[in-house]
Amino acid sequence: MIQQLGLIGCGLMGGSLALALKRAGLVQRVVGFSPSERTRQTAVELGVVDAAVTSAAQAAQGSDVIVIAVPVAATQPSFEAIRDVITPHTLVMDVGSTKQDVILAAQVLGERLPCFVPAHPIAGKEVAGVVHAEASLYAGKKVILTPTEATNPALCEKAQAIWQAVGSQVSTMSAARHDAVFAAVSHLPHVIAFAAVNALAAQPQADALLNMAGPGFRDFSRIAASDPAVWRDILLANRDEVLAQAKFFQAQMALLQTAIEQGDAQALSQLIESARQTRGPWRMNQQQD
């Protein structure tokens, strides 16, 4: 049971975790900080937080679990703001999509660095803000923890228990491995989807093109509607891995384009068959998504 959850950032991700913990009866009180007065009001009105405060330090004060769920640029200031308030037994988590950068930012915690358990829940929506928070956001979803050598193992176990309690499947890996994996399966796919949508938008009669797009395009391009500030930060934080993955992708695009150009039906069939053999069975293993 969490006595007090300190929520630093009352958006979709943090708000959904607060609602999930409340629904599970696992938290007595949620204190939330947002720099926006309107967000604070909405968070209280929606029952996401029990009290809204006007600084990160106030949200951290007296909290046994703190979740930092803010834009990347606000992460290091958040660590600085809570550093002198937390105890050695306080669990501090984030919910960011890149992990090496947040571990670097967390160094400002100094002797409280062991409190920090880097966390990445693989969940989200193409809409932001506390009004879209929902208790079921993390149910059945994966959560990756990337503890470092400095991390307190007892707090890492506590983090794991919390995410499992809201229905998530928890696994751990190194931050470097995490960032490489998610460059491949998430960050580069976003870049590709942005480019594909921009390629349509840049053409004359873009509206007429989009008007003819069907369900395939709808699903393929869904992630292109993601939040620009969030994705700018992710792509810059994980630049090297994203660019390395782009090279793998471009090599495969070149094979397909060459087969099409040369009218090489056999090579083209094999390339498409390879994609189907990879993607077809994967779909069936992931029905919890």
Add this chain to the structure above:
Amino acid sequence: MIQQLGLIGCGLMGGSLALALKRAGLVQRVVGFSPSERTRQTAVELGVVDAAVTSAAQAAQGSDVIVIAVPVAATQPSFEAIRDVITPHTLVMDVGSTKQDVILAAQVLGERLPCFVPAHPIAGKEVAGVVHAEASLYAGKKVILTPTEATNPALCEKAQAIWQAVGSQVSTMSAARHDAVFAAVSHLPHVIAFAAVNALAAQPQADALLNMAGPGFRDFSRIAASDPAVWRDILLANRDEVLAQAKFFQAQMALLQTAIEQGDAQALSQLIESARQTRGPWRMNQQQD
């Protein structure tokens, strides 16, 4: 009311149209041809066709509406097989994803060319075969007709009425325009999805990568599980337009990659914001998909 529907090819697309017309009470009898005995048996067992025959000519004989729903390679032989059986009042349609190539193939109809109304229903699944046919496949979906100067206008109107009767939204455009539009919104996105999935599969620990992929990747890559023979034919039939669209896409990829490489946060934000402004509102206009 259709007296007899001749189905040449009893797969997902043709089978679904037969079921939809039956459910709407718009067809008295469906006669289906498949070269596969097993498919013929299944089509009869599932009630997709009332009778299964062993040649395209038999399916066409006595039918007032004929739907050719076969792999591209079998299209021209199908036209040849029915040419001497149909009357000037017979409506012949296809359901293919490219239109200029099928119009070329239809030239073998000779003096029956006016019977042919090229049709492309924007619907499908990543599974093939008559067992996946369903009456609702075309409900709420777009259907594009691309009549030529040779097409009998009365039969074009009849085609339109049939698709509207199964719940589709019908529009017409030139075959050239159609092929350019669908290169942009469908064919190139498939190529991109094939390449993205193959790029993962080509890496060491591909399974570990895929195991971490979430809902964003699931939707983005869904079309990569499409049928290889179908997509090989589409991409080769529409080669020039697909390669032209690939150039637009690569130009946008280059802008994004450069912004990431150079750490240009402002340029990156603008590129992502552009994608969101295009894709975000589109989604809401397409809820019927």
